[in-house]
Amino acid sequence: MAQVRRAAVSWKGNLQSGNGVLDASTSRAFSALPVTWASRTEAADGRTSPEELLAAAHASCYSMALSSDLTKAGFSPESLDVTSVVTADRVDGKWTVISSTLTVRGRVPGVDETQFRTIADSAKDGCPISRAMKGNVALSVEAVLER
Numbered sequence: 001m002a003q004v005r006r007a008a009v010s011w012k013g014n015l016q017s018g019n020g021v022l023d024a025s026t027s028r029a030f031s032a033l034p035v036t037w038a039s040r041t042e043a044a045d046g047r048t049s050p051e052e053l054l055a056a057a058h059a060s061c062y063s064m065a066l067s068s069d070l071t072k073a074g075f076s077p078e079s080l081d082v083t084s085v086v087t088a089d090r091v092d093g094k095w096t097v098i099s100s101t102l103t104v105r106g107r108v109p110g111v112d113e114t115q116f117r118t119i120a121d122s123a124k125d126g127c128p129i130s131r132a133m134k135g136n137v138a139l140s141v142e143a144v145l146e147r
Contacts, residue, residue, distance in 0.1 A: 009035065022048065040088070041095070051086045051097060058100050058129045059084035062141075065130075066123040070108055073119055078107040099138040100130075107146050116145040 006025035012018055015037050022033040039047035063082040070077050085101045104120055111119075120143035124130050130139055 019047075022053075051088050054097065054129075055084040055086040055100065058086065058102065058127070058133075061127045061129040062102050062104070062123060065127040066104060066106075066120055069119050069123045069126065070106075070111070073111075073115070075108050075111045075115075075119075078109065080108075081105045097133075097137050099140070100133060102139070102141040103144075104141065105144045105146055111145065113145050117143045 005027075007022060008025050009020045009022045011020035019034060019036045021031075022035050023031045034047040035049060036047050039045065040049040040051060044052070059082045062084070063080050066080055066082070067077055081104065083103045085099075085103075086097060087099045087101075088095055088097050090096070091098065102124060106116060106120075108116060120141055124139055124141045125134075133139060
């Protein structure tokens with residue numbers, strides 16, 4: 001069955017000097033997160049941006065995909081610390097998300113470095129957020145196994 005999630009923004013003013021507030025309408029896990037144009041193209045100053053939210057979505061999605069893939073391969077991860085760095089730049093004069101670089105540090109008993117890196121790379125391709133970006137955004141993963 002398809003799953004539907006909702007978020008909503010209330011924006012006031014023009015692009016340059018306006019501002020908005022973002023709410024997680026489905027979960028209610030967050031509300032009134034401030035968002036501005038400046039938080040996308042300059043300093044965040046305590047405000048979020050669509051790019052930061054994309055990074056959060058990618059890191060959380062990937063951590064679940066990797067945990068699942070490791071478990072299916074017979075390994076039980078103790079911990080996976082994942083970071084996503086989303087980069088936006090001007091392409092043909094328009095701001096565009098150009099890459100998401102995932103970094104994962106994992107503690108996974110019984111797995112060797114090669115297996116971990118192979119499974120980590122495969123999970124990148126299977127994560128639903130990666131799949132949504134594939135073909136439009138450069139995706140990469142750096143996997144480090146900790147002992």
